[in-house]
Amino acid sequence: NIIIIVIKRFAVIAKSQSITPESCEVRVYNEEVELEDRDPQQDYMLYKDTCADLAKLMAEIQELKSSGAKSVEIEERHRQCSVHFITLKKLNRLAHMRLKKGRDQTHEAKQRVDVLHLQLQNLLYEVMHLQKEISKCLEFKSQHEEIELVSEEEFFQEAPAEISRPHVTRDDNHQLTLARLDWELEQRKRLAEQYKMSLARKEKIQKAIEQKREYLSSLQPGLQNIMQASLPVQEYLSMPFEQMQKQAEVARHLPPPLYVLLVQAAAYGQACDKTLSVNISGDVDEAKALSRRPEDSQEDESDSDAEEEQQNTKRRRATVGVQLEDKRKAMLRRHPLSLCVDLKCKDGSVLHLFFYYLMNLNILTVKTKVSTATDLSGAVSAGELLNSESLLNCLYASDHGKETPNPANRYQFDKVGITTFADYVSDLGHPYVWVQKLGGLQFSSDGAQNVIFALSASHMEKTMKLLRGRLQARLALHKQFSSLEHSIIPVSSECQHLFPAKVVSGLTRWTMMSYQEFTHVLKAGLVCETDLFFMAVVERGTARLLAAVVLNPRYPEVMPLFSLSLHWKGERSGRTEDNLRAMESEVNVFRAELQGPRPGLQLLTNQIQRLCVCLDVYLETESQVCDGSEGPREFPREKMCLRTARGPSRLKPFKYNHPQGFFSHR
Amino acid sequence: MGPVELLHMSVFSQSFSPCGRFLAAGNNYGEIAVFSLSAALSPDASEASQKPILNFTAHDGPVFSLLSTDTHLLSAGNGEISAWSWAETSLEIPEINAMIINPKDNSLIVGGGDNNIHIMDMETGIFKSVLKGHTDYIHCLCFKEREEEILSGGEDGAVRIWGHTEIPLSHFQTCSGMASQECARPQFGKWISCLATDSDWMLCGGGPSLSLWHLRSMSPTSVFPLPGCQREAVFYQDLIMSVGEGPHVSHCLHGGTVKAQIPCTPSSLNTLALNLKNSEHRVMTVGGSSHQIDVFTNFSYRAFSLSF
Numbered sequence: 001n002i003i004i005i006v007i008k009r010f011a012v013i014a015k016s017q018s019i020t021p022e023s024c025e026v027r028v029y030n031e032e033v034e035l036e037d038r039d040p041q042q043d044y045m046l047y048k049d050t051c052a053d054l055a056k057l058m059a060e061i062q063e064l065k066s067s068g069a070k071s072v073e074i075e076e077r078h079r080q081c082s083v084h085f086i087t088l089k090k091l092n093r094l095a096h097m098r099l100k101k102g103r104d105q106t107h108e109a110k111q112r113v114d115v116l117h118l119q120l121q122n123l124l125y126e127v128m129h130l131q132k133e134i135s136k137c138l139e140f141k142s143q144h145e146e147i148e149l150v151s152e153e154e155f156f157q158e159a160p161a162e163i164s165r166p167h168v169t170r171d172d173n174h175q176l177t178l179a180r181l182d183w184e185l186e187q188r189k190r191l192a193e194q195y196k197m198s199l200a201r202k203e204k205i206q207k208a209i210e211q212k213r214e215y216l217s218s219l220q221p222g223l224q225n226i227m228q229a230s231l232p233v234q235e236y237l238s239m240p241f242e243q244m245q246k247q248a249e250v251a252r253h254l255p256p257p258l259y260v261l262l263v264q265a266a267a268y269g270q271a272c273d274k275t276l277s278v279n280i281s282g283d284v285d286e287a288k289a290l291s292r293r294p295e296d297s298q299e300d301e302s303d304s305d306a307e308e309e310q311q312n313t314k315r316r317r318a319t320v321g322v323q324l325e326d327k328r329k330a331m332l333r334r335h336p337l338s339l340c341v342d343l344k345c346k347d348g349s350v351l352h353l354f355f356y357y358l359m360n361l362n363i364l365t366v367k368t369k370v371s372t373a374t375d376l377s378g379a380v381s382a383g384e385l386l387n388s389e390s391l392l393n394c395l396y397a398s399d400h401g402k403e404t405p406n407p408a409n410r411y412q413f414d415k416v417g418i419t420t421f422a423d424y425v426s427d428l429g430h431p432y433v434w435v436q437k438l439g440g441l442q443f444s445s446d447g448a449q450n451v452i453f454a455l456s457a458s459h460m461e462k463t464m465k466l467l468r469g470r471l472q473a474r475l476a477l478h479k480q481f482s483s484l485e486h487s488i489i490p491v492s493s494e495c496q497h498l499f500p501a502k503v504v505s506g507l508t509r510w511t512m513m514s515y516q517e518f519t520h521v522l523k524a525g526l527v528c529e530t531d532l533f534f535m536a537v538v539e540r541g542t543a544r545l546l547a548a549v550v551l552n553p554r555y556p557e558v559m560p561l562f563s564l565s566l567h568w569k570g571e572r573s574g575r576t577e578d579n580l581r582a583m584e585s586e587v588n589v590f591r592a593e594l595q596g597p598r599p600g601l602q603l604l605t606n607q608i609q610r611l612c613v614c615l616d617v618y619l620e621t622e623s624q625v626c627d628g629s630e631g632p633r634e635f636p637r638e639k640m641c642l643r644t645a646r647g648p649s650r651l652k653p654f655k656y657n658h659p660q661g662f663f664s665h666r
Numbered sequence: 667m668g669p670v671e672l673l674h675m676s677v678f679s680q681s682f683s684p685c686g687r688f689l690a691a692g693n694n695y696g697e698i699a700v701f702s703l704s705a706a707l708s709p710d711a712s713e714a715s716q717k718p719i720l721n722f723t724a725h726d727g728p729v730f731s732l733l734s735t736d737t738h739l740l741s742a743g744n745g746e747i748s749a750w751s752w753a754e755t756s757l758e759i760p761e762i763n764a765m766i767i768n769p770k771d772n773s774l775i776v777g778g779g780d781n782n783i784h785i786m787d788m789e790t791g792i793f794k795s796v797l798k799g800h801t802d803y804i805h806c807l808c809f810k811e812r813e814e815e816i817l818s819g820g821e822d823g824a825v826r827i828w829g830h831t832e833i834p835l836s837h838f839q840t841c842s843g844m845a846s847q848e849c850a851r852p853q854f855g856k857w858i859s860c861l862a863t864d865s866d867w868m869l870c871g872g873g874p875s876l877s878l879w880h881l882r883s884m885s886p887t888s889v890f891p892l893p894g895c896q897r898e899a900v901f902y903q904d905l906i907m908s909v910g911e912g913p914h915v916s917h918c919l920h921g922g923t924v925k926a927q928i929p930c931t932p933s934s935l936n937t938l939a940l941n942l943k944n945s946e947h948r949v950m951t952v953g954g955s956s957h958q959i960d961v962f963t964n965f966s967y968r969a970f971s972l973s974f
Contacts (some may be wrong), residue, residue: 526669559668560816575933578676583953585674646779647730648678648763648805648859648897648936665726 047091050363054084123557149180250280253287255335255357257423257439264456269499275344327416331360351471361409363430364439381481381512385474395466401430406443408442476601484510495596497658505612508607510538543568545615557599562587578649583614586654614654619653677953678936681732686854686944692729699973703947716972735767764807777804797828823856848889849874864901871896888922898938909935931967932956
């Protein structure tokens with residue numbers, strides 16, 4: 001190495017001295033150049049040999065050392081070893097140099113490969129980019145393709161020559177498309193013009209319409225004045241056209257049952273009964289709203305319900321009861337329109353009937369009011385007679401009007417928790433069966449409900465007669481009661497023949513009674529809660545006859561019943577004594593005699609008068625039984641009787657014979 | 667018949683048919699109803715079988731007495747007697763309170779409102795004789811079979827015994843003489859409304875208390891302490907049964923004690939009848955101030971009621 005280094009230094013110095021190679025005959029030893037000449041295999045063999053020699057020499061040295069030979073041989077050998085070492089060193093150097101050379105070469109090649117690789121990548125990237133661009137270009141859609149163009153034939157037919165330029169466009173697609181687009185533009189411009197013109201025309205026409213409308217509305221007040229002026233003329237000629245028209249106009253909004261009722265009642269009034277009149281009352285607008293837009297109104301309802309509920313929740317928690325209450329109210333809602341039928345009687349009193357329609361329940365109800373010509377007062381016991389709640393009770397037998405006649409309502413009621421309809425009757429009116437029939441509503445058990453005109457017509461006459469009869473009967477009773485309370489029995493002249501001229505027993509008291517008191521007196525079966533109960537007291541001398549009277553709402557079709565008990569020398573009643581029982585039968589049974597002239601309104605008063613006559617007979621003939629041992633008779637015999645006792649039960653002669661004037665047995 | 671009429675109906679008379687299977691009852695409206703006892707007493711009787719099988723208006727006035735012969739039902743209205751054939755109804759002659767039959771000479775004895783007793787021959791229909799003597803109308807009649815004597819009781823309070831002549835054999839007043847303190851009840855009156863005889867014994871009652879008389883001595887042996895006025899009384903085996911005012915039938919013993927008082931529906935009773943001819947339908951029926959007639963199968967209690 002030292003040698004090489006020296007040599008290399010020499011080389012460098014040589015170079016730096018810039019000695020030209022020819023001028024200087026210095027031999028430059030470049031080991032690297034030598035390397036190219038040598039063969040690695042040979043070097044390897046030389047290495048092996050050298051190592052083997054070295055090993056051999058070492059062994060010899062060893063021998064010599066051990067055998068204790070002279071140092072010259074050893075030194076010889078040492079020198080040889082050193083030479084060998086130097087060889088080895090050179091070889092090592094060469095090996096290193098070869099390695100380095102190989103490495104450098106590899107590195108260079110690698111670098112070249114890298115560069116190329118990089119170029120390849122760049123090119124590939126560019127290729128990709130270009131491909132993308134190409135595909136984008138290929139996908140590009142021009143806006144012009146979205147415009148619907150007229151077809152080519154049409155285009156060529158319609159477009160003017162400047163635009164279509166057929167000589168160019170027939171060949172060139174691009175030009176063709178351009179031309180077509182031009183044409184499209186032209187057309188559109190033209191159509192826009194037309195549109196503007198049409199708009200302007202429309203405006204004009206609109207204005208004209210407005211003007212005409214104003215003109216018409218200005219006419220309206222004039223027409224009204226004419227109508228007003230014609231009213232007196234209509235009345236004078238009794239052709240209430242306007243009224244009828246108005247009514248017909250409103251009638252269109254009536255629900256079907258009320259409409260049927262209106263038509264039938266008006267027809268009946270015109271044809272048979274001039275004193276009957278029908279009117280419609282109520283809120284027409286609400287009815288119109290109901291009929292016109294039922295969905296909207298329902299939405300409104302639900303909105304308002306929702307609002308209400310919201311409000312409730314704001315104020316306080318909406319209880320289940322409140323919601324249920326609202327549902328009930330909704331179910332029991334009345335139609336805003338109602339009918340008012342007036343029945344006038346001869347004496348000037350009027351029976352007003354107000355008919356309402358409950359929409360969800362599909363039934364009609366009625367409320368009544370009586371207006372009388374004279375002021376009815378003074379009869380305390382008559383308080384119930386004209387009470388509007390009970391006036392029309394049992395117009396037909398057992399039609400109490402407390403429950404709804406529509407069987408479907410039962411299910412509706414269950415949903416909202418209404419147990420009986422009777423609670424709401426005083427508010428909503430009574431749903432009598434005859435009212436449903438008048439409205440053409442028939443509820444059969446299978447639920448078929450149609451509004452039937454014929455049903456209404458067939459019931460109208462009879463019902464109106466019954467209504468009128470009911471009113472008259474009640475008014476007559478009213479008058480009779482006020483005189484009964486003054487202890488006067490009003491017997492009309494037509495009925496005088498039923499009674500003798502002189503009647504000594506007199507009515508001293510006439511009062512109302514309640515149902516509970518009555519049940520003790522008479523066995524049930526003939527009496528029910530809806531009847532009216534009264535107590536009459538007839539007196540003569542020391543004898544007092546108490547009569548409990550039950551009056552059916554259908555008086556005078558149904559006779560009032562009397563139940564007697566006599567307080568005179570003890571207490572006897574119709575239950576225990578045969579003669580009192582006979583008196584009861586005398587008063588209760590003989591309707592044909594007692595009812596008097598039609599329509600039989602004298603029935604009650606005749607019964608009371610007969611009761612007094614019978615008491616007279618009883619007391620006068622009874623005194624005879626107890627003979628004179630008791631002293632003078634309290635009631636002297638004044639009535640003429642043929643016999644005082646007859647038959648196994650020894651009945652007294654209660655029957656009065658006119659005109660002979662004597663009493664006999666039946 | 668409406669409910670009011672039913673309320674004021676009284677049954678005055680009853681009579682069983684000759685075969686004993688039917689009951690005829692007369693009421694104050696002049697109607698006679700015929701009930702079928704065999705239907706009513708059968709084990710599968712229903713409400714319908716307690717209704718009359720036949721119901722007709724016999725007279726204008728009340729039917730106070732009914733009598734059955736072998737073939738006919740005789741009913742009496744106001745002064746007229748009708749005979750109805752049990753086989754079919756028919757209308758013949760025309761206030762008759764009591765009728766009895768004298769089977770020996772086939773005559774009908776009628777007592778009524780004219781204070782007299784009329785005797786009619788059944789075959790010819792001619793009135794044979796008239797027995798006068800009562801001063802007021804006759805309530806009841808009964809017949810003593812052995813001696814063929816007629817007893818009559820009337821409103822005047824006298825009981826008269828008639829033989830074959832038109833003169834009463836004897837008569838006595840229950841309300842005078844020795845009998846007065848025992849029987850008489852002045853608060854009610856003196857009228858006799860029921861009579862029954864069992865050869866030597868006689869029952870009579872009405873205004874005076876019901877009393878049992880020994881006919882030969884003409885004196886009362888026992889007086890029955892019944893509160894109301896009795897309208898009909900019968901001898902049955904060793905009992906005396908009577909009905910009248912008050913809603914019960916009284917069973918009495920000859921000794922004068924009231925054994926039992928059986929309640930019944932009408933508030934007072936007018937007529938009592940025993941069906942002794944037919945052993946199958948041995949019943950007692952009573953009727954009175956009601957439209958129902960009570961039927962007693964066992965005389966101790968009311969079984970059911972027939973109704974008009």
